[in-house]
Amino acid sequence: MAKKVLIVSRRLVRKNKLINWFSEIYATILCAQNCIPVIVPIAEQTITMLPEYLSDYDGLLMVEGGDVNPQYYNSTYDSPEEFDPIKDQIETACFTDAFKANKPILGFCRGLHIINTMLGGTLHHDVHEFNHGTVLHIDHDHYDEHRHRISILPDTPLYSWYKQNTIQVNSYHHQGIKxxxxxxxxxxxxxxxxxxxxxxPSKKFVVGLQFHPERMLPEYEGNQLVFSSFINAL
Ligand SMILES: [Mn+2]
Incomplete structure (x- = not known):
């Protein structure tokens, strides 16, 4: 039986109406390994349907998106973009269910921020205020080409996938773990x-990454191993 992976979509206004969307690359990667992406749409009515979604799935993939509402980590700030309370509500409910059930969870960017804040951590509202611009974490002029270095800690799943002390990663974020x-x-x-x-460490597979391996797949073998390790844990 193919495994089922929940992905909460994103939404935006297109041609005067709200649409739900997600990057096709996630469907491509999951389907290539015989997994079914089950898209959980952001709509008011989805909240009442959530028990149905949560009654039959194997893992949760949380992808990029807007800022997590700072109320989730007891903070406030004026965001230049609007928060999406329905997305927050749906995604945090999916996270809570998967975490309790010890189902594999993989989060990128906003997904990492959900994992950290739901487990009692906090976020920098703006990483460039915190680091005074010493490392650029988003470059609008070289959006997909931009890389910065990260140092990988030994004896971690990440090290087992990349087998290098440092790698160059893409970076598309203005928030980060505080x-x-x-x-x-x-x-x-x-x-x-x-x-x-x-x-x-206390769960079978709960991993959050600030960078996007799916958007730099050819650059390191480890990028694919992130996904295959998640899928093997389903
Ligand atoms: Mn970064």
Missing amino acids: DISPLLKPMALSDDNLVEAVFC
């Missing part, structure tokens, strides 16, 4: 000491 959850261990740091990868 206080890491006591349930998580760091797996990589950028040169400004931002935690760029975490895992939860």
Whole structure:
């Protein structure tokens, strides 16, 4: 039986109406390994349907998106973009269910931020305020080409996938981990000491990455191993 992986979509206004979307690369990668991406749409009505989604799935993939509402880590700030309370509500409910059931969870960027804040950690509202621009974590002029170095900590799943002390990763974020959850261990740091990868040692597979291996697949064999390790754990 093919395994089922929940992915909460993103939404935006296109041609005057709200649409739900997600990057096709996740479907391509999952389907190539005989997994079915089950898209959980962001809509008010989805909240009442959540028990149905959560009654039959094998793992949770949380992908990029807007800022997590800071109320989830007891903070406030004026965001230039609007928070999406329905997405927050749906995604945090999926996370809580998967975490309790010890189902594999893989999160990128916003997904990492959900993992950390739901487990008691906090976020920098703006990483470039925290690091004074010493490391650039988003480069709008060289969006997909931009890389910065991270140092991978030994004896972590990340090290077992990349087998290198340092790698060059893409970076598309303006938020980042401030206080890491006591349930998580760091797996990589950028040169400004931002935690760029975490895992939860007490669970079968809970991994969050600040970078996007799916958007630099040919650059390291480890990028594919992130996904195959998640899928093997399903
Ligand atoms: Mn970064």
